[in-house]
Amino acid sequence: MKRRHVLKALGMSCLGFGLAPEISAKTIQSYFAGKKAYPEEDQLKDYLQKIQNFNKPHDDDVLLDYEQYETFESTVLRLRRLQKLVGHGNFNILNFTDGLSLAGNYSRVGKFTKQELQFMELTFYEDGQLYGFLGQKPLKEITDQVKKKDVIKIPHSGNYLYKDRSIEIFDDIKKELGDQVILTSGIRSVMKQFLLFLNKVHNSEGNLSLASRSLAPPGYSFHGNGDFDVGQKGYGKLNFTGTFTETEVYKRLSEMGYLQLRYPAGNKLGVRYEPWHIKINANV
Numbered sequence: 001m002k003r004r005h006v007l008k009a010l011g012m013s014c015l016g017f018g019l020a021p022e023i024s025a026k027t028i029q030s031y032f033a034g035k036k037a038y039p040e041e042d043q044l045k046d047y048l049q050k051i052q053n054f055n056k057p058h059d060d061d062v063l064l065d066y067e068q069y070e071t072f073e074s075t076v077l078r079l080r081r082l083q084k085l086v087g088h089g090n091f092n093i094l095n096f097t098d099g100l101s102l103a104g105n106y107s108r109v110g111k112f113t114k115q116e117l118q119f120m121e122l123t124f125y126e127d128g129q130l131y132g133f134l135g136q137k138p139l140k141e142i143t144d145q146v147k148k149k150d151v152i153k154i155p156h157s158g159n160y161l162y163k164d165r166s167i168e169i170f171d172d173i174k175k176e177l178g179d180q181v182i183l184t185s186g187i188r189s190v191m192k193q194f195l196l197f198l199n200k201v202h203n204s205e206g207n208l209s210l211a212s213r214s215l216a217p218p219g220y221s222f223h224g225n226g227d228f229d230v231g232q233k234g235y236g237k238l239n240f241t242g243t244f245t246e247t248e249v250y251k252r253l254s255e256m257g258y259l260q261l262r263y264p265a266g267n268k269l270g271v272r273y274e275p276w277h278i279k280i281n282a283n284v
Helices: 025-032 041-052 066-086 096-105 114-125 165-180 190-203 208-212 236-240 242-246 248-256
Strands: 004-006 062-064 151-154 159-162 181-185 228-232
Touching: 062 066, 062 208, 066 096, 066 114, 066 190, 096 190, 114 190, 159 165, 159 181, 165 181, 165 228, 165 248, 181 236, 190 208, 228 236, 228 248, 236 242, 242 248
Parallel strands: 004 062
Antiparallel strands: 151 159, 181 228
């Protein structure tokens, strides 16, 4: 495998928290911008084959730089401890600033180190196109928050939804499908998306491209502003596979017109087909 490495070129300078104010998010974005583009027609066949085999490494995948792997691993472990401290449900809406504060106040989590903060900020502000994620970025700042007054916790799910359009659509779906449909993932804060994405990178031996084909990098997930996932009760992890399309829930959702998918089959966003992902804002 050709190992192209990132998260090194800028010397791991941090963007905020008083560590290196001379480097801004705009600097990071301009550095990484334009490294990739939507696939040309003559590349489309190879691209689609890669997406169909999303969970396998490919020759042009981008991997985490060796020199940052120790910092990467310590960041993942600290995020896991933080989630264990606050609980999975609360972690879904925990913002970045509060997460840092809680970590520093509880010794069983421990304060995020300067190197870990640098790593997280660079990960957030780099352009996802660098390693193949071509979707939009709805959350622009690492400190973007989920306001508790705007959300509601869905009983027996551990997940939250926004009170406006998201809960309206979910309630309509529940009225039609009853208990056979479940909410499998709702709102995800920046901190939650960090853990999901970095866990996937960790399980993929540092392969950022492989991880981004099934999980949006932090800042790029539309779970941060309304989208949610649904599944068939009793179907477990299969709800996050293509076999979900064989379920009664999927068939009914399709008949009802709710399947305005964020990542349809054959999309050119660098993301696998997600038939379980309900798109809320049709304009983005």
